[in-house]
Amino acid sequence: MSLVEDPKGYWTDLTVAEKGVTAGVVLFAGALLVSLLTGGLTPTYFLYLVGIAGMYALLSLGLNSQWGFSGLINFSVAAFFGIGAYGTALASASGSPIAGGLPPVVGLLAALALAAILALFIGIPTLRLRADYLAIASIGLAEVVRLIVLNQDDWTNGSAGVRGIPSFFDGWPVLGTFPETMPTLVFGSGPGATVLSTSFWQALSNVALVLAFVGVSYLVLRRAHRSPWGRVLRTIRSDEDLARALGKNTYSFKMQSFVLGSLIMALAGVFYAHLNLYVSPGDLDPITTFYVWVAVILGGSGSNRGALFGGVVIVAIQEGTRALPLDAAPIRLLAIGVIIVLLMRFRPQGVLPPQRELIWPGTVDETPQQPDSGVRETKAGEK
């Protein structure tokens, strides 16, 4: 049912959770709008937040592709994120100790290539084994990558980090000079006036970049997961032996899924490097992995919409707690801890568990006849 053709029918067709999330998103957007208009939130900072939310959404989509769809436990999200960030930074930054000065697009490709190599490196020995081995190896991998970045001074500048990263559109026709050529706009007057200057346009182009990354990743994953390819992965997740007995090369399927997810995580890292213009070993801290896992579980494992939602919630908590008149770091961790406990108690399947989006068109009639944790609930009045 289309939102445009029949908005009322679309609304009644949503599940309770979907309605709740929609309402929450509308309220949240409203609150943001109000703080934008009242000057509580500057437009540039707002766009920065959208960028960070997009980055977390990418990381969550990547992990969802591995864990949510294929049951692969990857505790090295931060490593793939870091590889993406360092890959592009080392290729394009003026402060890079090895290459440097290359166009950011080359950096992007280098980052993706590095991430794919790293994924194969960890996948080849572990994906033939039980799921736990990948989990254990990935914990080690994350530390190995972090320590290499920290200690290989002549490759990565070590703890000093890499400075002088250009913005992603640097050197592009039109887009490259877009922030500088746009005029400075002033709304209102006096000290409360909103000024949209170069940094605003810069932030705007960053948001465009992350939205493009998220959009492409989402569409690719959606296509892949609803296809026979994704169906095999979901079979592997439930019962790998069954998939093998039906003639599926499960090792190859798991490897493809693992590499795909890792590439999307690296994409988040690439965006981060060109947003922050500086990367350091601190960006590879395991806490990122933890946040992303929370985002995926919160959204609902196996649901791409859920991953997007989870990513945004994590950023809302991280950045929202900054406004509190308290030391925010413990509050942030506390809030996330409380969310996990409540979630496991009351909604272990996540807020937006996989429903229609999983199902290849035509494999179900409009609605399944029985509710199921993984399938949308039957509406009143239907059989």
Add this chain to the structure above:
Amino acid sequence: MSEQTTDTETAATMSKDDVVLSVDGLVKTFGALVATDHATFEVERGTITGLIGPNGAGKSTLFNLISGFYETDEGSVSVNGTDVTGQEPYEIADHGLIRTFQTPRKLEGMTVREAMLVGPRNQPGESFLKLFTAPGEVGEAESKNMADVDRILEEFEIDHLATQPATKISGGQMKLVELARAMLSEPEILLLDEPAAGVNPTLRNKLAEQIRRLNEQGTTMLLIEHDMEFVMELADPVIVLDQGSVLMEGRPDEVQSDDRVIDAYLG
């Protein structure tokens, strides 16, 4: 396994092309336990061959060896004259040997129709690249498979389950779905691991009916079953396994009256 043995094996089975599965001198040990001890037998095309034996006789181990889930210590397995010893389960499935499981696990988040759609082998849509480079081909294959699924579900008289979540159907229905799905893989030989275990009498009869129907349509089957009655009414010949090796092979009535078999079961 030496090259020479493989060649003679192939030659031997080629000359009798009515043999679909040939198991030769299979050995599997777990530590000191000899689970399979030089098991040798053949399954002829078009038969339902029963495989029975007391608990611990090594039936399931043998199944896992044949389908590639366990590595063999000695001996060989050939499907349609091709030596498949040491191959991965998915490679063996590609030679047309499809197996079912004693306790099928239910596929989460899938409808029965979707769970069935995993069955067909070598679907173009299972290639990640083709999803984006050849969407037309993927879509066509999917429509064809969907039609096949609906046809087979109807033949099995379980088309009313098509849109049910696969986690919500009963164990007996799941066994029917599994059998139906196996047929979508177009097996040369179907290995059924205790299809009647834990199934209520009505569904059990339905299963037996379907197995017989598929066999009449030309599907060769190897059937492990605890339920004697079920085996005896369906299978011919019956192979009796005891302590990992073949005790005897014969018609159901021969097997039932054989002293060695009675000893093995009672002793």
